[in-house]
Amino acid sequence: MHLGRTTLSKFLIQQLEGIEGSRDLGALLVDVAAAVKTISSMAAKGALGGLLGKAGTENVQGEQQVKLDVASNDVILKSCDWGGLVAGMASEELDDPYPIPAEYPRGRFLLVFDPLDGSSNADVNVSVGTIFSILRHDRKEAPKVEDFLQKGIEQVAAGYAIYGPSTMLVVTVGKGTHGFTLDREVGNFILTHPNLRIPEDTSEFAINTSNARFWEVPVHRYVTECQDGKSGERGRDFNMRWIASMVAEVHRILVRGGVFMYPRDTRDPEKPGRLRLMYEASPISFLVEQAGGAASTGRQRLMELLPHQLHQRVPVILGSKNEVERIVRYHWEHDKGIDRRYSSPLFNERSLFRPSAT
Numbered sequence: 001m002h003l004g005r006t007t008l009s010k011f012l013i014q015q016l017e018g019i020e021g022s023r024d025l026g027a028l029l030v031d032v033a034a035a036v037k038t039i040s041s042m043a044a045k046g047a048l049g050g051l052l053g054k055a056g057t058e059n060v061q062g063e064q065q066v067k068l069d070v071a072s073n074d075v076i077l078k079s080c081d082w083g084g085l086v087a088g089m090a091s092e093e094l095d096d097p098y099p100i101p102a103e104y105p106r107g108r109f110l111l112v113f114d115p116l117d118g119s120s121n122a123d124v125n126v127s128v129g130t131i132f133s134i135l136r137h138d139r140k141e142a143p144k145v146e147d148f149l150q151k152g153i154e155q156v157a158a159g160y161a162i163y164g165p166s167t168m169l170v171v172t173v174g175k176g177t178h179g180f181t182l183d184r185e186v187g188n189f190i191l192t193h194p195n196l197r198i199p200e201d202t203s204e205f206a207i208n209t210s211n212a213r214f215w216e217v218p219v220h221r222y223v224t225e226c227q228d229g230k231s232g233e234r235g236r237d238f239n240m241r242w243i244a245s246m247v248a249e250v251h252r253i254l255v256r257g258g259v260f261m262y263p264r265d266t267r268d269p270e271k272p273g274r275l276r277l278m279y280e281a282s283p284i285s286f287l288v289e290q291a292g293g294a295a296s297t298g299r300q301r302l303m304e305l306l307p308h309q310l311h312q313r314v315p316v317i318l319g320s321k322n323e324v325e326r327i328v329r330y331h332w333e334h335d336k337g338i339d340r341r342y343s344s345p346l347f348n349e350r351s352l353f354r355p356s357a358t
């Protein structure tokens, strides 16, 4: 027993001071944390919990849902719909926003979440997570879809849970990014990673290189330079990681730096990226920026993007500030046509003539 440890509740009382609606916001974060504990316990049971494998249903984006996706979604809805704290909720797994049942009071916040990020990893016992974003809704009327479509800079809080060897909750209310570890015996989240800071420089990048043929030129340029290592443009070796679970990649970056990319690609003009702006990119960008990192589409700060659809997808490039700024510069140079070496007509997104440092 470690007396004097800072629990999530104690931390929130201190952190939320001066923030409008702080009591309700604190209570909502505690409700989210309660849901995370339940999901953590379901995920940790693995095959014994009966929740591995496909659910046999598809979400609005036409993706196969796994049983743990569906169960996690229900856990969050049921943890947060009754307490008079939220006016409505939107989930990656639901076509439309979830209205608060008539028997419960409506609150002043909107909760937007991805209940199980990286869910393809659940069956193979690799880390998955939950991502959430909290927005204001100061009107009495029940929220419409348009009320959810707020820029990332409007978020009052954001966070993720990572279900790995330990379960952690990483949260920001705009006063830094802070990590809590679940003490399973006691059932409390304990502040273990206060004020996470992403190093400005890094030699580690994360991208799914199987999509290379669909990337834009600036991303090819960046990755090629990393792969060229010491003998190339960058003059040093880089390491690569790809877990295929955004929370796990972002967690690594928050702890030791790095850059994560799921960039724009040419696969489907309707989908200029894979990740969802409201459920993934916005909340994660808030956490990353609060930890001193940067987050961009390559051409625009993610936190300033105004969503035009609930399930909108966007390109995502985030992590160590100096690397993200470099990649943004590569996009700018490409768009201006001032990077002669990489803007040759022989080199385009589908060309065989990929740039190389030699």
Ligand code: F6P
Pocket: 117, 118, 119, 120, 208, 244, 245, 246, 247, 262, 274, 275
């Ligand atoms: O849907 C989101 C997600 O699972 C992210 O967590 C992850 O970064 C990405 O998709 C993995 O994509 P892919 O299967 O293309 O590697």
